[in-house]
Amino acid sequence: MRYLQNEAAPFAARMMMGSALRRHREAVGLSAGEVARQLEGSPSKVSRIESGTISPKQQDLLKFFSLYKITDPEEQMRLFELAVAAHKPAWWQSWSTVAPKYLQAVVSFEDMATRIRSFEPLYLHGLLQTPEYARALIERGRGPKSGHDELVRFRAERHERFTSAPDKKLLCVVDEATLGRYVGSAEIMRGQLKHLIALTQDPRFQLHLAPSHDYSVHVELGPTTIFDFAGRLPTIAFAEGYDGGLVIEDEQMVDRRVKAFDVLVARSLAPHATRRRLQHILDTNRY
Structure with a gap:
């Protein structure tokens, strides 16, 4: 639950991406802190990705695939498509x-x-x-x-x-x-x-x-x-x-x-x- 005013807002495509990555992380039993350590990043970055505030770059997404054992080509393609949509300029820009x-x-x-x-x-x-x-x-x-x-x-x-x-x-x-x-x-x-x-x-x-x-x-x-x-x-x-x-x-x-x-x-x-x-x-x- 988040009260938004003029801070960075979650967008639907980013939220879909973050929600999918969170489900994959939980499926392999990793905490956000453990993922952050393996990615040599911060827990807050993982949290922002999963909440839809930011979206991962392509190289980060490949690391998530490896960590979460996402090997299904269709699921990988779906996440890549979400990442592309999340990075596209919105029509309301x-x-x-x-x-x-x-x-x-x-x-x-x-x-x-x-x-x-x-x-x-x-x-x-x-x-x-x-x-x-x-x-x-x-x-x-x-x-x-x-x-x-x-x-x-x-x-x-x-x-x-x-x-x-x-x-x-x-x-x-x-x-x-x-x-x-x-x-x-x-x-x-x-x-x-x-x-x-x-x-x-x-x-x-x-x-x-x-x-x-x-x-x-x-x-x-x-x-x-x-x-x-x-x-x-x-x-x-x-x-x-x-x-x-x-x-x-x-x-x-x-x-x-x-x-x-x-x-x-x-x-x-x-x-x-x-x-x-x-x-x-x-x-x-x-x-």
Whole structure:
């Protein structure tokens, strides 16, 4: 469990690499300290590699193969491919000066995940926002207008990349209270509602509305995003805060959040009922 602000953040490809190397190390019964001594390095370097903070160079990877008795050519090739991906410049590099490190980590998880499950009780999830809603929200933050403009473009690119990937799914619980928390203007909110209604027709998005006036709907889970990687990496949970974010990898803690999220989904409106409720809010001209 790590709280990220502006320190070096773990990226998904590096985490996949580190997770695989840790499993191989444990399989041969070596401690991180023993590996560090045999590599003539430091235990902290081994720890940073396994946590995904840094990735090993090719010569280090060959040493890991020897130490961990990784002789299967397919496994070696998989690790080499992960190493290449981990060293490639990320597409969001152009926005690294305006996007905080924790947000860059989140985007890397989005890139590698096959399914994202999310609940946001304050504002709509970034992948659900219209450009106008996103701009109005971003402009409330700190920094100059030029930085806000870059963050709007960054969010647009993030959304485009997600929607252009046919194998990705977003299961999102929308808290009805977020729709009563006005952002920008009435016109922006109406446009955002129309966008949500349109997304209910997109098979990549599954929306559930958590009604505000339902005693059985409990939202104590708080802001939580769960990333599933189809077995390539253990499921990760992320909780965003005001000035950073908590990356949760502990299996029991992740499992508790997954179960709480599943209960919230079960007690929220199903997708077809969500669409009807959104249309009713729009038709009654709440804004």
